[in-house]
Amino acid sequence: ETAVFQTPNYHVTQVGNEVSFNCKQTLGHDTMYWYKQDSKKLLKIMFSYNNKQLIVNETVPRRFSPQSSDKAHLNLRIKSVEPEDSAVYLCASSFWGANQDTQYFGPGTRLLVL
Amino acid sequence: GDSVTQTEGPVTVSESESLIINCTYSATSIAYPNLFWYVRYPGEGLQLLLKVITAGQKGSSRGFEATYNKETTSFHLQKASVQESDSAVYYCALSNMGYKLTFGTGTSLLVDP
Numbered sequence: 001e002t003a004v005f006q007t008p009n010y011h012v013t014q015v016g017n018e019v020s021f022n023c024k025q026t027l028g029h030d031t032m033y034w035y036k037q038d039s040k041k042l043l044k045i046m047f048s049y050n051n052k053q054l055i056v057n058e059t060v061p062r063r064f065s066p067q068s069s070d071k072a073h074l075n076l077r078i079k080s081v082e083p084e085d086s087a088v089y090l091c092a093s094s095f096w097g098a099n100q101d102t103q104y105f106g107p108g109t110r111l112l113v114l
Numbered sequence: 115g116d117s118v119t120q121t122e123g124p125v126t127v128s129e130s131e132s133l134i135i136n137c138t139y140s141a142t143s144i145a146y147p148n149l150f151w152y153v154r155y156p157g158e159g160l161q162l163l164l165k166v167i168t169a170g171q172k173g174s175s176r177g178f179e180a181t182y183n184k185e186t187t188s189f190h191l192q193k194a195s196v197q198e199s200d201s202a203v204y205y206c207a208l209s210n211m212g213y214k215l216t217f218g219t220g221t222s223l224l225v226d227p
Contacts (some may be wrong), residue, residue, distance in 0.1 A: 019143055040219070041219065045214040048212075056213050090160065097211070099167055101212035102150070103215055107159045111156040
């Protein structure tokens with residue numbers, strides 16, 4: 001049963017364009033994340049937000065900017081995409097805290113930059 | 115920084131045989147991280163398989179088991195008898211109190227019927 005929703009499922013664009021991905025969770029969690037899965041299937045954290053506050057920013061290029069309107073939504077905007085941005089972007093959510101930090105993942109948004 | 119190393123795949127096992135996928139971790143941001151196994155079945159999203167938050171404890175789910183060993187910093191995934199439906203990609207991960215998950219590279223498992 002899906003509780004972390006991502007749109008779009010798939011997006012094809014050209015170098016230099018701007019793209020935005022949306023993520024919404026219905027689990028009542030207070031913390032949300034964006035991960036990038038590259039062509040080698042390696043999953044790496046990009047951003048973490050707790051109660052709409054940025055708490056982790058892992059050396060992500062400045063063309064990436066997360067946007068959180070409330071605890072249930074965390075969007076990702078990429079200004080001027082580059083070929084190396086082609087990847088699957090996974091959104092996740094959890095409760096904050098050492099014993100509550102199981103993360104639940106969305107289905108992912110696959111980005112192809114031509 | 116934190117890191118996770120796991121068995122490199124693909125791993126092929128015959129149905130009803132036993133399985134072990136090795137996972138070792140290095141946590142610099144926290145002494146005793148929470149440890150996880152996530153799984154992605156074909157055509158599905160990443161989902162939690164099992165989680166252990168206390169050193170020395172064992173987690174189990176769907177016939178899989180993993181024990182949190184702080185001495186060897188390991189969290190190996192084991193199953194006594196695999197089924198074809200276990201074919202999937204398995205990820206070992208650690209959490210530093212909710213800030214983020216650090217994943218291994220994933221192990222693709224194929225179970226021959």
